[in-house]
Amino acid sequence: MSKRCILSLAFAGASLAASSAAAQTVGDPQNPIFRNIYTADPSAHVWADGRLYVYPSHDIAPPRGADLMDQYHVYSTNDMVNWVDHGEILRASNVPWGRSEGGFMWAPDVAYKNGIYYFYFPHPSGTEWNTTWKIGVATSTQPAANFTVQGYIPGLESLIDPAVFVDDDGQAYLYYGGGGVAKGGKLKANMMEIDGQMQNMQGLVDFHEASWVHKHNGLYYLSYSDNYDQNGEHNRMRYATSTSPLGPWTYRGIYINSTDSYTNHGSIVQYKGQWYAFYHTSMLSGNDWLRSVSVDKLYYNSDGTIQLVKQTKQHGTPHFGTPLAIPGLIQAEDYDNGGQSISYSDGSPQNEGGAYRPSEGVDVGAIPSGGFHVGWVSSSEWAEYTVNVATSGNYTVAARVATQTANGSSLKILFDGQKVGTLAVPNTGEWQTYTTVSTQVSLTAGKHVIQLRFGDAFNLDHLTFMKQ
Template sequence: MVCRTFFLSVSFLFSIVCFGQSGNPFIRDMYTADPSAHVWADGRLYVYASHDIAPPRGCDLMDQYHVFSTDDMVHWKDHGEILRAAQVPWGRKEGGFMWAPDCAYRNGVYYFYFPHPSGTAWNSTWKIGVATSRNPASDFKVQGYIQGLESMIDPCVFVDDDGQAYFYYGGGGTCKGGKLRDNMTEIDGEMKQMEGLVDFHEASWVHKRNGLYYLSYSDNHDSAGQHNRMCYATSRSPLGPWEYKGIYMAPTDSYTNHGSIVEYKGQWYSFYHNSALSHFDWLRSICLDKLYYNADGTIQMVNQTHDEKH
């Protein structure tokens, strides 16, 4: 997330809008961003999202993570709020700044990872918090934060076929990755710079297909009214080095983008956010579209749909 100063009209500040539900964006009764999608053992697809609070004040008011799930990619259940800044014992007393999260599962426990500052000087005090639950969408309790990390954001956890979990995070042009211990709350060894990425900005996400690892992320593109594009690189190792492959999603109508890629019932999907409902950068909405691969494993450009059912 990159904060920008902006102004809102009085009429916009005091407007209250309610939305129905169909097509993209697929959540319309609240503003959401940074969708982290996972398929768990119960057969449902879950999306862990950050929450843009209206009226916005840049990205600092973000708070109150929600979880949504589906079993048909059309009908979505809002499981409600699972965590807010006020529940983080080590967090900044001013609250807010609950940015892009992720979730992982091991041995009956769901691990929810979230970035949050521990001080008023938020940009230099980021920590990656960990909350746990026996349920995928409720009863999360903050356990602490991952020790020894730099002040960066956008946690991503990828669990490989052999059960080894890997942790990635970054921001501001830096992306690092490393192994997680079995307890899922400690780094095993040192974090390593992810080499081979081109114009990395933030929003790292790792998935695997046919033995090939994919690291997707948003770039720094910002010219002529165009904003973050979603790019990707591939490797035969979960920690690289990576080979840059290009862009798989053009800019949306939002200054930022943050996505995840997941397979569900034989179809791959790209999750992302835009500002289609609010037409404003910091009131975003999560979307999804089908994602396709070429025969050589490269990703085709995602066709961003609007108000279309999947």
Template sequence: MKKCVYAVCALLWAGCTASRSASDSSKDREQKETVQIDSLAPNPFIRHLYTADPSAHVWADGRLYVYASHDIDPPRGCDLMDQYHVFSTDDMVHWTDHGEILRASQVPWGRKEGGFMWAPDCAYKDGTYYFYFPHPSGTYTNDSWKIGVATSKEPAANFTVQGYIEGLDPIIDPCVFVDDDGQAYLYQGGGGTCKGGRLKDNMMEIDGTMQSMEGLVDFHEATWVHKYNGKYYLSYSDNHNPGQEGVEGYNRMRYAVSDHPLGPWKYMGIYMGGSDCFTNHGSIVEYKGEWFAFYHSIALSGNPALRSVCVDRLYYNPDGTIRMVERRK
């Protein structure tokens, strides 16, 4: 049953502060001029269950959808993660929980003990929504991960598992990017390895072979690809630990750019500081003329195995670089 999640209050976008320099204040005024969405729901914006790994997309109906993994409470590390949910909004304040769309018990080739439904993604092509999810086919997960595919004619309901993409290395964190010409690309990332390749028109087979994404610095996992001003951006989480380089927090979010969706990539830097839990997983999307960075935190639970999805505004500099995201508390 659908449950409408209403934010208890809306935070107005923060403008300039007196303590900033004249240059910073000028930049803030420029940002204010681009604001089309006045308010955002408080972070975390989903509060009735624990969610992580937000994959954000805007579909033809004009709504922004977030496909999220689900941390089961009480947790057992990340072992019990299961039951993917979809949330959507048309104003960035009021979010609708469309309910569960898939669980491990519905995966015919899946791990008999269940769980291990980690970071997903979704893509749309020719009237069909394709939901991609990592799941192991055996008790020992490291060498049996597969990328499953479920399809639906709706963005947030009635998904049916069709199988998995054959011939892939056992790597987690699928990301699917559909370019302007309709060509789709699959990416995987985990354990310091990032690979990408072209998908066939059926969206379930690799056209050729997967190749290593060259040029990334300190890659850990959580690949996400988007396009801005004709350039391809690959963002990901790094291997940062508290205290390294004098910076607190765990995984930071980094990015690289390329003229081609499969690279080679030019490393550009960090766009989000250290996370408050052992992982971070982000997505970047444009909605109503503005850009947003999604991620997760443990602001509600204080437990690194019980995460909650969050969102903040993202800004580009005139040269196409991404400014550091200012996370709202």
């Protein structure tokens, strides 16, 4: 077992710090909430001890797609700010029927019934992993320790992402799926067998994976990840509702937009009177397969629909002490202070160019004609700039860019987390042959944080914002 530790998120970075024994108030989390290891696919629950527990999967560095995922940890909190890592509770080598190569411990879930915690996890039983998935079950009398594998649920298809919902009457339901297939069914009282047949979940739109069921004001909600893959953005979280835990379901919409990660997977839970949406991003690593759990507040409308969740993160401070002015010119290398996952996300720890701010991770090179460029970029990487917009209105934003990438690249522009424009970066023939591309954006006056999300392989010299 790993050593139990306390993560204090009142401070930036991945350091471990002591936490007070008891929190006085529930605060706002600072994303990503776990920074000691990479975590994804969060399953959040509140148990009888009054703490909120999160059971995520674990991305292992260096990444190799999702193959190396293993070694489940458990985290808990009583204030949504300070999190305890209770350490490792299970790994592939603990699974008697599992594949000998290990890995492939994907999104789990946990349920509680009659004094026992049931930990559900997908894992293949053979080398041909995609055709041998089983839903394993481990049990413990504690929520975050001493889990023992009891076996797997018999008779299921080779699918993933188990989620278990226990209704008010004590009846438990299992949901799982993947690749467009979503199924649900009753569990027997032993919580390890299906009672009857698994059913196709009817009424879902563009289901991909990541089933999760919760209940609000007597209505059942099934949330899931879709197949969205456009303009460099990927899976979003959708949801449907029903008056029955097994549907049929009525599709209601999207509640989390794409993040900076290739995947999306979440859970929804109420804690101390506030609803929360858990999900994962790549903001800590800049790599699609080294993900980190985030959480934001979730709100319902009066008709039971869910408002679009506002994705938040901790921001840095202006590089020169005061916000950059709009209208005006913003040099790419003058990103905010704060470091990895706060003011930027870079996939490699070293500054590849080393020409400017060499102790930081953003790759900055010199331009032969003078000045600097941000380069060596790849998808999932970003940089932030605190700005002050003088007046509201429409602006032309122009970027000076260069690339030898055959099909060009792209640059997305976000203000306060909302995308306002995308610039196509054409192939200019040489890395130091620059051209200017532009688009129109609508901005509001005041202080804002610009986030630039980079596509693959291009150099960015500067941005210019001009009032129309």
